[in-house]
Amino acid sequence: MRLRSIYKRLLAFHGPQGWWPIVNPRTLVSEYFVNAPRDGHDFFEIAAGAILTQNVSWSNAEKAIAALKKNKLLDPVSIRKISTGRLAGMIRPAGYYNQKAGKIKHFTAWYRRYDFRYDELLGRGTSELRAELLSLNGVGPETADSILLYGLNRKVFVIDAYTRRIFTRLGIFAGNEKYHEMQDIFHANFKGTLQEYNEYHALIVAHGKDYCKKKAKCAVCYLSGRCDKKI
Ligand code: SF4
Structure with missing residues (x-):
């Protein structure tokens, strides 16, 4: 299972995301830092x-x-x-x-x-x-x-549409799994810390928005070498 190496690549490329964003009451703009809540x-x-x-x-x-x-x-x-x-x-x-x-x-x-x-x-x-x-x-x-x-601060992996799309294309999901089945794959195979669970989901969202969009940008994707490109 390549979940750890994918995580490392995502983190190396995007950097820490600092989720969950909290809106600053003075500026009314989201702020990203690592110690919320x-x-x-x-x-x-x-x-x-x-x-x-x-x-x-x-x-x-x-x-x-x-x-x-x-x-x-x-x-x-x-x-x-x-x-x-x-x-x-x-x-x-x-x-x-x-x-x-x-x-x-x-x-x-x-x-x-x-x-x-x-x-x-x-x-x-x-x-x-x-x-x-x-x-x-x-x-x-x-x-x-x-x-x-x-x-x-509970160590549960969040699954969303980006997770399904990216990890199906990467060849880790078949693509027809239910929510809990996708979550089980992460829980069983990614032995990360709470902070890594926090970061991984945020990084998946960043990757899904910037690269693995509906129309994937595989030509410039830093995960290309690890990807089955099941599009
Ligand atoms: S190579 Fe393409 S399909 Fe694979 S993760 Fe990157 S953008 Fe998505």
Whole structure:
């Protein structure tokens, strides 16, 4: 299995990505650094961001987060108080805003079961938290695993459309695997640290955006020598 050597190449080429981005409250622009989440505020922002970026680019989600932050609403107490309609209006730049407002409300109601205490969540088991997140309306495996990995420091590999496309082309996936089957391949064969799991997914997204696009740029791709190019 070539997962480690691919990771090394991705990292050497793109460098550390510093996920998950946190929006600076003064500039309202995402900042990338390696020690998020620093606290419960970061956790809630990461979870909201994981929902807001569903089916849209990060730049759209970032605008919605910035709007919430600018209006001092990006915290679970405020989100719980405001109406779903007002929340939807605030997050309009993220698209699917009515649905996403409902999803953020559902997530917030779940978090309230823990009295909005981040330390309570940190004390819970990964399987338990994952099952609870997956039971929420609008939280699928990719969103749940993003919250677990980036918001709660759990070593779970996040699979997305870029992962399926790239690792199928590389010859590691057959291409018809289910989410959990692709995740199992990474869990069984990439014995990385938590930080490496964090970095690997971010690097996959960078590679998928810059090189292994729908129309792949194989001629200039630094993974070309390791790739089956199953396009
Ligand atoms: S060589 Fe082409 S198909 Fe393979 S990873 Fe690079 S861009 Fe994707």
